[in-house]
Amino acid sequence: MNCFEDNAVNLDILRKRAFNGRWAEVGEGVVPLTAADPDFQVEPKVLQAMKDYLDGGYLSYTPKLGFPEFREAIAQGINARKSEGVEPDLVLPLDSAARGMYVIAGAFLKPGDEMVIFDPVDFLFKESCLAAGGVPVLFPARPRADGTGLELGDLEDYITPKTRMIGLCNPHNPWGTLYTREDLEHILDLANRHNLWIMNDEIWSDIVYPEQPFLSINQVEGDKSRVISVYGFSKSFGVAGLRIGCVYCNDRAVFDKLVEESAVLTTAGGICSISQVAGTACMRHGFERLDAFLVHLRQNRDYALERLSRLEGITCRKPQATYLLFPDITATGLASQDFAAFMEKEVKLAIVPGTEKFFGPGAEGHIRICFATSRAILKEGLDRLERGMELLKTR
Numbered sequence: 001m002n003c004f005e006d007n008a009v010n011l012d013i014l015r016k017r018a019f020n021g022r023w024a025e026v027g028e029g030v031v032p033l034t035a036a037d038p039d040f041q042v043e044p045k046v047l048q049a050m051k052d053y054l055d056g057g058y059l060s061y062t063p064k065l066g067f068p069e070f071r072e073a074i075a076q077g078i079n080a081r082k083s084e085g086v087e088p089d090l091v092l093p094l095d096s097a098a099r100g101m102y103v104i105a106g107a108f109l110k111p112g113d114e115m116v117i118f119d120p121v122d123f124l125f126k127e128s129c130l131a132a133g134g135v136p137v138l139f140p141a142r143p144r145a146d147g148t149g150l151e152l153g154d155l156e157d158y159i160t161p162k163t164r165m166i167g168l169c170n171p172h173n174p175w176g177t178l179y180t181r182e183d184l185e186h187i188l189d190l191a192n193r194h195n196l197w198i199m200n201d202e203i204w205s206d207i208v209y210p211e212q213p214f215l216s217i218n219q220v221e222g223d224k225s226r227v228i229s230v231y232g233f234s235k236s237f238g239v240a241g242l243r244i245g246c247v248y249c250n251d252r253a254v255f256d257k258l259v260e261e262s263a264v265l266t267t268a269g270g271i272c273s274i275s276q277v278a279g280t281a282c283m284r285h286g287f288e289r290l291d292a293f294l295v296h297l298r299q300n301r302d303y304a305l306e307r308l309s310r311l312e313g314i315t316c317r318k319p320q321a322t323y324l325l326f327p328d329i330t331a332t333g334l335a336s337q338d339f340a341a342f343m344e345k346e347v348k349l350a351i352v353p354g355t356e357k358f359f360g361p362g363a364e365g366h367i368r369i370c371f372a373t374s375r376a377i378l379k380e381g382l383d384r385l386e387r388g389m390e391l392l393k394t395r
């Protein structure tokens with residue numbers, strides 16, 4: 001069976017297990033194209049690895065810095081696909097990418113320090129900065145007209161004597177853009193000239209379409225000792241509930257600081273054994289399936305873009321990465337929140353509104369649609385959106 005066919009989505013189980021704005025949290029009959037969490041089951045080899053570990057019968061404490069084979073598998077997995085030169089000794093497994101962001105901010109921001117955060121971007125950048133007592137400084141992040149990435153021309157104007165960190169979401173959620181070599185060299189140069197840390201979130205780096213290849217800031221020329229990267233497993237392997245992620249860096253002293261902040265040495269922090277086993281299996285056995293997933297996603301993306309292009313009042317850029325669309329709905333005259341509420345009430349379609357809470361004020365006038373589902377569910381969602389747009393005209 002093709003694992004991305006329509007009948008591969010088991011709604012009976014998802015309605016009990018998929019939270020965070022998805023099937024288990026929406027009202028009766030609502031189709032959620034919301035949080036970025038695939039509707040597909042996990043790779044069987046990953047499930048088998050967890051079962052085998054459980055069959056051993058012991059669930060003892062794990063090494064404080066994580067299973068060596070997991071750290072090794074992460075480095076190998078990232079290096080094989082993205083040539084980042086990751087050293088297993090400088091990889092710290094953690095309980096989610098989100099935790100990784102909090103650990104980076106907590107380790108390197110002091111209260112009152114400023115962090116440049118793109119606006120819009122995933123809310124975790126701002127939240128991790130605030131949790132460390134930092135002050136978010138929002139940089140308006142607009143896509144370049146030629147579709148190759150974001151306008152970075154005046155980024156330096158947002159750096160002040162108080163700036164200590166810059167958040168880089170590569171690929172970018174929600175715009176679905178990648179950064180070019182010039183962009184990344186520019187950001188690295190700014191960071192080095194102004195002594196800034198770079199929180200480099202690459203959780204989306206596997207979900208990239210063929211038009212533009214992924215390039216990591218770890219791959220460009222220059223001093224990368226201030227680059228601290230985050231990788232996560234939720235988007236690529238559909239294991240969000242296992243809370244698996246990691247941080248990695250290029251400098252031993254930086255790594256030691258991350259370890260201290262993460263509280264793994266006291267056992268107050270850290271990632272559970274079964275999640276590490278699953279994560280190791282994802283890195284060793286998950287990429288073939290991921291490649292098949294990418295083929296499915298690309299077809300879904302192009303299908304959804306074609307459908308959206310026929311809707312008056314909506315314009316949407318083609319994402320080069322992620323399984324997210326970020327359509328502009330300003331022409332409807334509705335604020336993002338009102339648009340989302342209207343669709344949920346009138347046509348039972350849930351989408352993420354482009355509100356400050358989720359992405360920053362720069363997201364206003366947009367909605368976010370996740371297409372990591374079957375074609376049938378995506379079609380149903382888009383049918384409902386189309387109906388909703390018709391209803392809007394008659395209001």
Ligand SMILES: Cc1ncc(COP(=O)(O)O)c(C=O)c1O
Nearest residue numbers: 096097098122173203232234245
């Ligand atoms: C850019 C970005 N960073 C981090 C995360 C958090 O991922 P995790 O589930 O591993 O905490 C997400 C999830 O949506 C994300 O989009």
